[in-house]
Amino acid sequence: MNQALRDEVRKLFETEKVKSVLGYRQHPLTGEVTPVIIKSADEADQLIFDKRCVYNLSRAVLADMDGPVGVVLKGCDGRALNMRITENDFPREHVVGIAVACQGVVDTATDDLSERCQRCHMRMSPIADVTIGDESAVGKPTKTRAEFVDEIRAMNPKQRATFWKDTFAPCTHCYACRQACPLCNCKVCITDKNNPQWIETSPKPSSNMMWHLIRAFHHAGRCVDCGECERACPEGIKMHLLDLCIAEDVEEMFGFVTGVEDGAQWQFLLYDPNDPDSWLGGPERG
Amino acid sequence: MADCKKVTEKALLEAIGNTGPIFAPDSDGHWEKFQGSGLPRVGTVRPKRPLRDLFTPPAREIARWKKHLSQPQLEPNLPSTEHGIVWGVRPCDARALKWLDEIFLAPPHVDVHYKARRDNLLLLGLACEPNDTCNCGLFDYGPDDPTEVDLMLHPVDDGFLAVVGSEKGRQFLEGVADAADESAPALRDGPKPTWWTGFPEPAALMDAFEHKVWDELQAGCMNCGACTLYCPTCQCFTIVDEAYKNEVRRLRVIDTCQHEAFTRMAGGHNPRTKFSSRLRQRILHKFSYIPERYDDKIGCTGCGRCIELCALRRNVFADLNEIKRQISEEASCGT
Ligand code: SF4
Numbered sequence: 001m002n003q004a005l006r007d008e009v010r011k012l013f014e015t016e017k018v019k020s021v022l023g024y025r026q027h028p029l030t031g032e033v034t035p036v037i038i039k040s041a042d043e044a045d046q047l048i049f050d051k052r053c054v055y056n057l058s059r060a061v062l063a064d065m066d067g068p069v070g071v072v073l074k075g076c077d078g079r080a081l082n083m084r085i086t087e088n089d090f091p092r093e094h095v096v097g098i099a100v101a102c103q104g105v106v107d108t109a110t111d112d113l114s115e116r117c118q119r120c121h122m123r124m125s126p127i128a129d130v131t132i133g134d135e136s137a138v139g140k141p142t143k144t145r146a147e148f149v150d151e152i153r154a155m156n157p158k159q160r161a162t163f164w165k166d167t168f169a170p171c172t173h174c175y176a177c178r179q180a181c182p183l184c185n186c187k188v189c190i191t192d193k194n195n196p197q198w199i200e201t202s203p204k205p206s207s208n209m210m211w212h213l214i215r216a217f218h219h220a221g222r223c224v225d226c227g228e229c230e231r232a233c234p235e236g237i238k239m240h241l242l243d244l245c246i247a248e249d250v251e252e253m254f255g256f257v258t259g260v261e262d263g264a265q266w267q268f269l270l271y272d273p274n275d276p277d278s279w280l281g282g283p284e285r286g
Numbered sequence: 287m288a289d290c291k292k293v294t295e296k297a298l299l300e301a302i303g304n305t306g307p308i309f310a311p312d313s314d315g316h317w318e319k320f321q322g323s324g325l326p327r328v329g330t331v332r333p334k335r336p337l338r339d340l341f342t343p344p345a346r347e348i349a350r351w352k353k354h355l356s357q358p359q360l361e362p363n364l365p366s367t368e369h370g371i372v373w374g375v376r377p378c379d380a381r382a383l384k385w386l387d388e389i390f391l392a393p394p395h396v397d398v399h400y401k402a403r404r405d406n407l408l409l410l411g412l413a414c415e416p417n418d419t420c421n422c423g424l425f426d427y428g429p430d431d432p433t434e435v436d437l438m439l440h441p442v443d444d445g446f447l448a449v450v451g452s453e454k455g456r457q458f459l460e461g462v463a464d465a466a467d468e469s470a471p472a473l474r475d476g477p478k479p480t481w482w483t484g485f486p487e488p489a490a491l492m493d494a495f496e497h498k499v500w501d502e503l504q505a506g507c508m509n510c511g512a513c514t515l516y517c518p519t520c521q522c523f524t525i526v527d528e529a530y531k532n533e534v535r536r537l538r539v540i541d542t543c544q545h546e547a548f549t550r551m552a553g554g555h556n557p558r559t560k561f562s563s564r565l566r567q568r569i570l571h572k573f574s575y576i577p578e579r580y581d582d583k584i585g586c587t588g589c590g591r592c593i594e595l596c597a598l599r600r601n602v603f604a605d606l607n608e609i610k611r612q613i614s615e616e617a618s619c620g621t
């Protein structure tokens with residue numbers, strides 16, 4: 001896998017298909033797997049891909065980078081990149097997708113297959129200009145998303161309110177979850193707006209709830225379940241469960257799965273003058 | 287050389303009881319007033335949250351006033367006069383306080399809350415069992431350094447060896463019953479990475495402000511801020527007014543240079559728009575601006591929290607070595 005990856009990347013540089021490549025390497029000093037950006041074919045030999053490559057590199061693609069930018073992509077990363085392109089963060093030509101056959105990545109704390117990979121239904125990136133590894137060997141999910149959220153969805157509204165209040169209670173408003181998320185792509189985050197101030201700066205039950213509800217609604221139909229938000233949280237808060245509950249609703253009610261289909265827009269982001277719902281000013285529903 | 291006495295747990299607890307409540311890290315690594323009985327059980331290294339939380343908490347009220355009054359009456363939040371004991375202090379956290387003193391105790395703007403805590407809390411250190419992110423050895427001290435705590439305790443059978451770190455500590459130890467003189471345990475060296483080549487010169491770092499290395503390092507940082515919000519030496523804050531039912535409270539809340547909004551001005555201009563400019567600020571502030579401005583001080587104690595908490599497994603010391611390598615290679619090429 002590593003050799004094939006390095007060879008492909010070298011070729012991409014040599015044929016001038018990319019100006020830089022975002023990938024993973026084992027840090028020469030610390031031995032930790034970290035993201036790296038390389039700028040030439042000679043540097044390709046440091047690239048690796050294995051079960052320790054947890055980060056979602058689609059987050060690191062910036063519109064002002066010297067493109068095209070090659071990006072090593074797992075399935076979830078590719079879906080996030082697909083959403084970012086659909087949302088006009090940058091044009092499709094800005095990126096060259098280097099899709100790797102992902103067998104799942106581990107939870108760095110326990111070395112077990114991470115939760116998100118246990119329920120992952122799309123291990124190959126939909127953005128795949130080149131493909132590395134054996135696509136047919138990626139394996140199938142062993143769990144469904146529903147298994148993770150059924151218990152919460154079965155609660156009555158009061159129980160659910162308590163559950164979320166307790167879940168968010170340790171939040172310090174550090175916003176590491178926001179920084180980690182490839183789809184937290186607003187130019188100015190609502191947490192940073194202070195006129196009016198939607199989310200108060202200090203942590204307390206009201207502002208915690210405000211932040212987490214807004215965060216989850218902004219991700220409705222957009223979250224790709226890469227799990228990076230939860231992994232980044234220094235307080236170990238399981239805030240991503242709420243994204244999962246909403247993703248379950250979105251699929252049930254709208255049949256929409258994020259980032260799978262190229263260019264497919266999530267309904268909430270669309271404006272259609274022929275929308276059958278009258279409140280948008282369209283024709284009355286017949 | 288250092289004064290050292292053997293104390294029993296029972297006698298120590300009694301002396302603590304005469305001083306005031308105990309503050310210690312809880313099981314989530316947050317500094318709290320200890321509610322249990324006996325001595326708090328703590329881990330073997332620094333807890334998740336830095337010790338500064340007890341002295342300059344992440345959110346602290348400055349004042350409050352009632353809403354809708356034509357002449358609002360300001361009710362300032364007065365410093366606590368409570369005396370107490372801090373249990374489980376690690377040398378890296380204690381050193382960080384020494385640095386924070388430069389900020390919060392420097393006249394004319396002395397932070398009265400910070401000063402009250404510094405005056406009224408006694409720091410009882412606990413010798414650590416370093417983990418693989420601990421880097422105190424880089425700063426020439428180690429896991430049982432007594433210099434910045436009042437007493438450094440070494441757990442032994444049925445009690446502790448207590449090494450005196452300050453005059454306050456000596457006086458406290460005099461109040462512990464049945465303390466017997468002992469020879470102080472030898473100081474251990476602190477851990478440091480095998481690949482370490484030394485700190486870059488502060489002035490050379492400053493000269494490297496426009497260097498390409500910052501952009502190279504950028505891919506490995508998402509500016510999440512964990513490294514700064516949990517760092518014992520970081521001290522940045524913002525001031526906000528928040529509305530409650532009948533009143534407004536003015537709070538001082540922790541902030542971080544890693545976030546885009548930190549430097550955004552009214553009107554929208556932002557001098558630090560790039561990820562790389564923010565990670566550069568963190569490194570330059572700690573390892574160049576502070577040493578240049580404050581004699582022999584450095585904005586890091588090697589506690590390793592930033593390494594342990596970074597979701598991208600970044601290591602600030604590996605970054606420093608990489609920056610140093612690139613700077614010195616260029617110097618020797620004469621470019
Ligand atoms: S909300 Fe979390 S899981 Fe969803 S895309 Fe963002 S980082 Fe990934």
Ligand code: SF4
Pocket residue numbers: 170171172173174175176177178232233234235236237239
């Ligand atoms: S990362 Fe965790 S603590 Fe920080 S804002 Fe998100 S949920 Fe809160």
Ligand code: SF4
Pocket residue numbers: 331332376377378379414415416417420421422423428429476477588589590
């Ligand atoms: S860095 Fe050193 S002083 Fe700090 S917890 Fe680790 S061993 Fe103790």
Ligand code: SF4
Pocket residue numbers: 506507508509510511512513514544592595596597598599600
């Ligand atoms: S914790 Fe890591 S990713 Fe987050 S701001 Fe610090 S260096 Fe960057």
Ligand code: SF4
Pocket residue numbers: 513516517518519520572585586587588589590591592593602
């Ligand atoms: S920079 Fe890192 S190692 Fe240094 S004091 Fe801060 S958290 Fe600890």
